[in-house]
Amino acid sequence: MTRTPKTTGEHDQKVGTYFDKAAVTFDTFYDRKRTKLMQWVDRKYRSDIFERFRIAFETLRPMEGKSLLDVGCGSGPYCVEAVRRGARRVVGLDMAPGMLDLACRRAEATGAADRCEFVLGTFPKDAPQETFDYAVVMGVLDYIADPAAFLGPLAQRVRGKAALSFPSQHGFRTPLRKLRYWLKRCPVYFYGSGQVQSLMEDAGFADVQVVKIPGAGQDYVAIGRGTAK
Numbered sequence: 001m002t003r004t005p006k007t008t009g010e011h012d013q014k015v016g017t018y019f020d021k022a023a024v025t026f027d028t029f030y031d032r033k034r035t036k037l038m039q040w041v042d043r044k045y046r047s048d049i050f051e052r053f054r055i056a057f058e059t060l061r062p063m064e065g066k067s068l069l070d071v072g073c074g075s076g077p078y079c080v081e082a083v084r085r086g087a088r089r090v091v092g093l094d095m096a097p098g099m100l101d102l103a104c105r106r107a108e109a110t111g112a113a114d115r116c117e118f119v120l121g122t123f124p125k126d127a128p129q130e131t132f133d134y135a136v137v138m139g140v141l142d143y144i145a146d147p148a149a150f151l152g153p154l155a156q157r158v159r160g161k162a163a164l165s166f167p168s169q170h171g172f173r174t175p176l177r178k179l180r181y182w183l184k185r186c187p188v189y190f191y192g193s194g195q196v197q198s199l200m201e202d203a204g205f206a207d208v209q210v211v212k213i214p215g216a217g218q219d220y221v222a223i224g225r226g227t228a229k
């Protein structure tokens with residue numbers, strides 16, 4: 001079935017502009033380049049970022065000799081980790097040029113560049129027309145206006161498992177986060193657990209499992225098997 005995404009060019013431009021500006025700051029989460037105080041804040045309030053990284057690589061196994069599509073790859077931490085674990089080919093797609101610059105630099109600095117391809121663009125519109133063993137989509141569904149139009153094409157590109165995060169509705173944190181993003185003119189969306197399960201299944205993913213990361217932001221991580229042959 002072909003769907004017309006509700007997402008407009010203007011919507012994507014807002015998200016891309018926000019992440020282009022935030023790229024350097026976002027990248028520092030992973031490399032502990034922040035002040036001691038900010039590292040404490042990250043451990044306390046952003047532990048989901050590290051926990052979903054751990055879950056993704058615990059799930060997408062074995063990585064040796066496999067291909068991975070990383071949608072919304074940001075500064076490339078998942079791409080280079082996949083190569084470190086033996087992936088033969090990794091495609092990182094992102095709409096923010098500043099993020100992709102950092103991803104290229106990270107891949108070069110870690111010797112992963114020859115197995116990584118970075119594509120500037122928006123999923124699903126600009127995704128390569130190939131299928132992958134695995135996919136990872138972390139911290140991205142937060143910014144997707146029409147998740148069904150995103151997840152259907154994703155399921156069709158994956159032969160094995162995909163690991164995705166979805167931000168949960170949280171009584172205290174959600175209104176604050178909405179306000180922060182509204183001030184930065186970046187759209188942001190939240191999900192309930194039943195909604196995540198049905199979005200994944202309706203998109204065609206099989207063996208869907210949804211877990212909630214305890215503490216901090218309480219993201220859901222959904223794992224499902226894609227429909228590609």
Ligand SMILES: C[S@@+](CC[C@H](N)C(=O)[O-])C[C@H]1O[C@@H](n2cnc3c(N)ncnc32)[C@H](O)[C@@H]1O
Binds near residue numbers: 071073077093139
């Ligand atoms: C919070 S960052 C997460 C980066 C990385 N996945 C990580 O976990 O470190 C979200 C990224 O998704 C990208 N993004 C959002 N919507 C996208 C879309 N439809 N297509 C491609 N990239 C997208 C943004 O540009 C941004 O770099």
